[in-house]
Amino acid sequence: MAALLCGLSASVARADGLFIPFIGANFGGDSGTELGTAIDASRFNWGASIGWMGAGVIGVEGDFGYSPDFFGKTDLGGSSVFTATGNLLVGVPFGGQQGFGVRPYGLVGIGIVHPKGDAFGDRFDDENKVAWDFGGGVMIFFGSHAGIRGELRYFRTFDALEILGVSLADEPGDLDFTRG
Numbered sequence: 001m002a003a004l005l006c007g008l009s010a011s012v013a014r015a016d017g018l019f020i021p022f023i024g025a026n027f028g029g030d031s032g033t034e035l036g037t038a039i040d041a042s043r044f045n046w047g048a049s050i051g052w053m054g055a056g057v058i059g060v061e062g063d064f065g066y067s068p069d070f071f072g073k074t075d076l077g078g079s080s081v082f083t084a085t086g087n088l089l090v091g092v093p094f095g096g097q098q099g100f101g102v103r104p105y106g107l108v109g110i111g112i113v114h115p116k117g118d119a120f121g122d123r124f125d126d127e128n129k130v131a132w133d134f135g136g137g138v139m140i141f142f143g144s145h146a147g148i149r150g151e152l153r154y155f156r157t158f159d160a161l162e163i164l165g166v167s168l169a170d171e172p173g174d175l176d177f178t179r180g
Contacts (some may be wrong), residue, residue, distance in 0.1 A: 017041070018051040018180065020149055026067050026081070026084070029156075029176035035145055043069050045081075045179060051089060053103075059089035063133075063153075065179065078117050081175075083155060085111030085133050100143070106136040113157055129157040129175065153179045 023046045027035040033043065044067075051061035071079040077142045137151025144163025149171040156176040 010161075016059070018049070018053065018059075020049040020051070022047055022149075024180050026070060026145060026177045026179050028178040030174075031070060031177040034155075035180055043067070047083075050097040051087075053091065053093075057090055058163050059091065059111070061087045061089055062110070063087060063109070064113075070117070081177075082115050082116075083111065083131070083133075085109040085131070085155075087133065088114065088134040095141075101141040103139040103141070104136070105139065106134075107153070108132070110135045113155060114174055131155055131157045131175075135179075151180075155179065 023044055025035060025044055027033055031043075045065050047063070047065035049061050049063040051059055052061035063083070065083040067081045069078060070081045087107045087109030089105050089107045091103045093101055093103045095101035110132050111131070112128045114128050133153055133155045135151055135153030136147060139147055139149045141147035154176070155178075157174050
């Protein structure tokens with residue numbers, strides 16, 4: 001009877017704490033380059049994400065990224081972009097949450113983008129801009145504690161937001177790009 005009750009009882013719920021350092025490249029939009037060109041020109045970004053995925057499919061993440069050479073070097077100087085976003089993750093774990101597993105996911109969030117540098121000209125004022133992001137990818141776990149993640153994530157500031165054809169920004173200052 002005890003063995004039957006143990007077999008029928010609910011198992012312990014598990015959650016995934018995630019620390020994900022990354023390196024990638026910015027492309028498209030205002031970065032002014034395609035993915036292959038960004039990689040060839042060594043216009044990389046780096047950072048880390050800290051997240052938590054529940055035993056189900058919903059999770060949260062804080063993502064911090066830095067692009068030390070966003071537009072490349074010019075005669076005017078360099079440029080950089082810092083991003084910090086909080087995101088909601090939705091991902092279904094295939095293969096369970098222990099041992100080998102695959103988890104495709106999508107995300108959406110809001111945060112700040114901080115462009116800086118002489119290469120921007122008058123377009124940006126070296127200030128934090130409220131931005132949103134969305135994207136998706138796949139996490140592949142090789143064991144219970146290690147894996148890799150590949151994703152594409154799109155960032156855009158709210159400065160270019162229009163509602164019912166009315167622009168909410170007085171001057172151009174929107175910034176958009178994709179990080180891979």
